[in-house]
Amino acid sequence: MSKRDYYEVLGVARDASDDDLKKAYRRCAMKFHPDRNPGDAAAEASFKECKEAYEVLSDGNRRRAYDQHGHAAFEHGMGGGGGGQGYADMGDIFGDIFGNIFGGGAARGPRRGADIGYVMELSLEEAVGGVDKTIEIPTLDECTTCDGSGSADGKLEDCATCHGRGQVRFQRGIFSMQQACPHCGGRGKTIPNPCADCNGQGRVERTKTLQVKIPAGVDNGDRIRLAGEGEAGPAGSPPGDLYVDVRVREHDIFQRDGDDLHCEVPIRISQAALGDTIRVPTLEGEVELRIPIETQTGKLFRLRDRGVKSVRSRKPGDLYCRVVVETPVNLTNEQRELLEKFEATFVGEGARRHSPRSSTFMDGVKGFWDRMTS
Structure with missing residues (x-):
């Protein structure tokens, strides 16, 4: 039986682009693949026909030969576009379809170093005003002997498992999946002469000292990222990041609520009854607060712009002073x-x-x- 025209098999025009060919083959493969049609000889034959057509038309040289001479271009050993090579190339198509789900779309290259978390406790004054802190972190740092390469002489070789690609592909039924090469860790290179100090890892355990600049106005739960200050990556791969989580200690006087501050101010019964002007604390120093005549306990006074200017605010919050009428003790x-x-x-x-x-x-x-x- 004579072969059908390859363009007809894939259902595309003769001037179809490479993307059009791939999409057409994808539809055909999904429809006729034997794993989706077990025991269906006709579907298997259609799948082989689609595969043969795509193998020819997706190759620029073979496509030009086919356009000039048709199927005769591959007779008598001229081409080799037969359909008896099995289903191995399905990985290219199903890898495109399902790559993002099964890891086929993962970025190539070595695994970066791990991120590090550090909890930093601050006083309220430090959090509000900002501060520079020196911290020490036990981590995996770049080996200075080999400059992080992991190689004693600086020489690397292509990985024999992935042939320098950094990834390997394997088949699961009709799905093709790829992952970082387990032999080279995704680098694509191996080290014939490992560094003795780091055993070829390119990193060693070390306590690293860092200066961390805490911006003014941070609050509980804020996180500061220091790019590249995490663990060094294996054998020269990129380092991770350091994340500093802020924890603000309780203050003896003030409680913070967003950009506002709250405090309790004790006053005597005579001050509450007769009125008075008292001095109350703020983060910038003491200010005067007028207590009106006949002030009741629990009365809330607002001092504008005496709160906190957070890292996200354009203006500071307010300070709320709640007066508490105090019962006198130790009377004469x-x-x-x-x-x-x-x-x-x-x-x-x-x-x-x-x-x-x-x-x-x-x-x-x-x-x-x-x-x-x-």
Whole structure:
């Protein structure tokens, strides 16, 4: 039986591009591959026909010969475009389809060094103002004897397993997968004369000292990346990165909430009743805060722009001062007598107007008991 025209087999025009040919072969292979059609002789024959057509038309020289002489160009041993070579080339097609899933699309080359994590504790002042810190990290660092190459004499050879490509391909049914070469670790090169100090790894265990610049305004959970300061890669491959995770210690006075700061300010009962001007702390020093007459405990005062300017903010947050009226302790006899005289003035119904919250509370309690007993 005469062979069908190769362009007809793939269903493409005679001026089809290489991409068009590959797409057409992909469709054909997916449809007729024997693994998808077990026991179907017709499908197997169609698959071989598609494969033969693609092998010829995807090769520039063979395609030109076919366009000039047709199938006669490959008769009597001239070409070798027969269909009896099995299914090995399916890897190229199915590798393109499923490469990203099964690793076929992975970047070539050696594996980079591992990333390192480091937790840095800071005071609130350091986090807000920024600071330079010196840290020491145990890591795998570049071997100075061989300059990280892993070779005692600097000579490398193509890997015999992957032939210098750095990757190997293997078949799983109809799927072709590729991965880093297990022999050379993806480098494509081997070391005939390894460095004695690092055993050919190109790196040794060492404690590395680094200067880390912490920008002003960092907060808990922020992460700083130092590119290339992680572990050295094996035998001269790229290093990993260092990630510094920020942890801010609790402060004796301030609590941070985003860009804002909060603190409690104790005041005396006389200051709350009569009003006063007091000095309160900020991260830049003390400032004055006016306490109005008859201030109640828990009153919140806002000091604008006295908070934190974070690494992501254009302006600082605010400082919120919550006043707490403090009960006096360790009274002298004179102070106790004065307070007793003061308390004696709160008698009868007239006392209600001096303690509005207490009066409201007691009215609520009375109403509650009235409802319970009615």
